[in-house]
Amino acid sequence: MxxxxxxxxxxxxxxxxxxxxxxxxxxxxxxxxxxxxxxxxxxxxxxxxxxxxxxxxxxxxxxxxxxxxxxxxxxxxxxxxxxxxxxxxxxxxxxxxxxxxxxxxxxxxxxxxxxxxxxVAFGITEPDAGSNSHRLSTVARRDGSDWILNGRKTFVTGVRNADAVLVVGRIQDAAAGGPGQSDTARLRPAMFLLPRETPGFTYQPIEMDITESERQCQLFFDDVRLPAQALVGGDDAPLEALFAGLNPERIMGAALAAGTGRFAIGKARRYLLERDVWGVPIGAHQGLAHPLAQCHIEVELSRLMLAKAATLYDEGDDKPAGEAANMAKYAAAEASIRALDQAIQCHGGNGLAADYGLAMLLGAARVARVAPVSREMVLNFVAQHSLGLPKSY
Ligand SMILES: Cc1cc2nc3c(=O)[nH]c(=O)nc-3n(C[C@H](O)[C@H](O)[C@H](O)COP(=O)(O)OP(=O)(O)OC[C@H]3O[C@@H](n4cnc5c(N)ncnc54)[C@H](O)[C@@H]3O)c2cc1C
Known part of the structure; x- marks a missing residue:
């Protein structure tokens, strides 16, 4: 080590x-x-x-x-x-x-x-399924060798500028699910590569209250015909293929959040050294120095867990990386939101002024607490898998 x-x-x-x-x-x-x-x-x-x-x-x-x-x-x-x-x-x-x-x-x-x-964008979230991906209702059925896709997605980032979307849906499968099981149990997860210009596929931007260069869209699949080769992961390993993307998603979520935390702390630090209203730089006041030091510690701790998660993942067997990847995402999201809030506080009124570009980041930084996996779903994972507590949902 x-x-x-x-x-x-x-x-x-x-x-x-x-x-x-x-x-x-x-x-x-x-x-x-x-x-x-x-x-x-x-x-x-x-x-x-x-x-x-x-x-x-x-x-x-x-x-x-x-x-x-x-x-x-x-x-x-x-x-x-x-x-x-x-x-x-x-x-x-x-x-x-x-x-x-x-x-x-x-x-x-x-x-x-x-x-x-x-x-390529990635669409899994649905309006009526949310965090519960077992409830996905975007369905693909066979038509000859083609697939016909129907359903909806929401909050998918970057579609306007993407060449395609990797869509997580389900395929109708008579073999899956036992007698008496619900219709959804008969649906197996599957992913499809859907080029943006495919007939029957439309998307609509969602008006968000965050200042961000990428937009989120709702996607609509209305009898979208896809060739057999659009299916990713084949018939054998659709779930494994989906899970392969989840740890990288959490690790990257953690990385972006940790970077935002560093950015906020760097800006605050420079301001604390420059700004002087009592004859000394305001960074001399512990009321500002200590909370910023605390934010620095929290961001650095999240980076340690990020390095652990990424290292475990790259070691090959990605199973043990799940816990660290979730923890890193949680820690970096929380640390970056606190760091940004404290950076704004360090700047006083300027923290809210457009020239300083800090307050506008609050919404985008806050996203890390919700996406790609919410804080609560990470806590569910840790409670169940790390602490062995009963599944609560
Ligand atoms: C800016 C942004 C970009 C996004 N980009 C994408 C994207 O590119 N592709 C994509 O597919 N999705 C994307 N998402 C969607 C994101 O992954 C979801 O918003 C997130 O997974 C939560 O789902 P939800 O919004 O439906 O909330 P819900 O599932 O409705 O949850 C609402 C609240 O309840 C909590 N909750 C739900 N279930 C439980 C439970 N069992 N126990 C405790 N608490 C629970 C949640 O944590 C949350 O706080 C994006 C979202 C945002 C905001």
Whole structure:
């Protein structure tokens, strides 16, 4: 066990920071206020090989692990330019396809995901299912060798700018579920790659009260016809394929949140050193220094758990990574929200002024408590799996 990051990883962090800094400090704020994706930054990171750092080399990726992708996401966020699509396209979809895609799917999709020229969104959440993915009602049925998809999704990020969506639905399966079991028990989870322009697929932006460059959409599937090869994970391993994306999702969620926490603490620290209203920098007052030190400790603790989760995941068997990935996501989300709130407090009135760009981040930072998995569902996991308490739902 070592707590010193390798020289390569430190160099990767520095290279990522340099790419982001080229865009200037107002770049992310301006895109978030206009609600438009940070496409130029995305492309620059893709061209540098940073977006596909975790994907196999034979498909144009960097051949490294989720640790490296998390590191990239964290550094981007630490510069104040959180890229939520990094959680989705290279982490969830890239991992699922690399591990469970057919040779054809890997060949067709991974090189573009690796260099950022292809973006794939991920849709699992449904209006009537929410956190309960056993209740999904998006259903695919066979029609010859094709699939016909019907259903709805909600809160799916980045669809407007994506080439496709990886849709989690269920397939009607006479074999699944025993006698007397409900209709939903007869439905097996399955994932489909759905190109954005497919007939019968429509989407509509949801008006959100968060200032963010990516938007969330509702998706509607109305007799969408998909070819046999749209099914990901085959008939054998749909659940394993879905689960393959979940730990990377939580690890990336943690990384982006930890980066946001660092960004907030960095801004607050600079202000505490500069601002002087009693003849000394306001950072000399413990009333400000201690809460910020506390936030720093909490963010650093979450980064330790993040490193543990990513390391366990990259060691191969991703089962033991589940607990650490959930804990890292929880800890980083809570630490970053507190850090941002404290950074605003350190700035006094300026913390709420548009010029300082801190208050506008509150909504986006708050997302980490809800998505990709909510705080309560993480606590359910830990209560049940770490503490052995009865399942409560
Ligand atoms: C900005 C943003 C981006 C998102 N991006 C995507 C995306 O790209 N793709 C996608 O598929 N989804 C996305 N989501 C959806 C997100 O994953 C869900 O919002 C989240 O999983 C919670 O589901 P829900 O909103 O339906 O809440 P609900 O499931 O309705 O839960 C409401 C509240 O009840 C709590 N709760 C629910 N069940 C339990 C229980 N058993 N025990 C204790 N508490 C419980 C929840 O924690 C929550 O606090 C996004 C959401 C947001 C806000």
């Amino acid at each position: 070592t707590f010193t990051e390798s020289a390569e990883r430190q160099a990767l962090r520095e290279s990522v920071r340099q790419v982001v800094r080229k865009f200037g400090s107002g770049y992310a704020t301006e895109h978030a206020r206009r609600g438009v994706p940070m496409t130029e930054l995305w492309q620059a990171l893709g061209a540098a090989g940073f977006l596909g750092v975790n994907l196999p080399e034979e498909y144009g990726g960097g051949g490294a692990g989720i640790y490296e992708l998390a590191l990239v996401g964290e550094e981007v966020s630490a510069e104040g330019a959180s890229l939520i699509m990094m959680v989705v396209s290279p982490a969830i979809v890239g991992t699922v396809l690399a591990r469970y895609g057919t040779a054809e799917q890997r060949r067709d999709w991974l090189p573009g995901i690796a260099d950022g020229s292809t973006i």
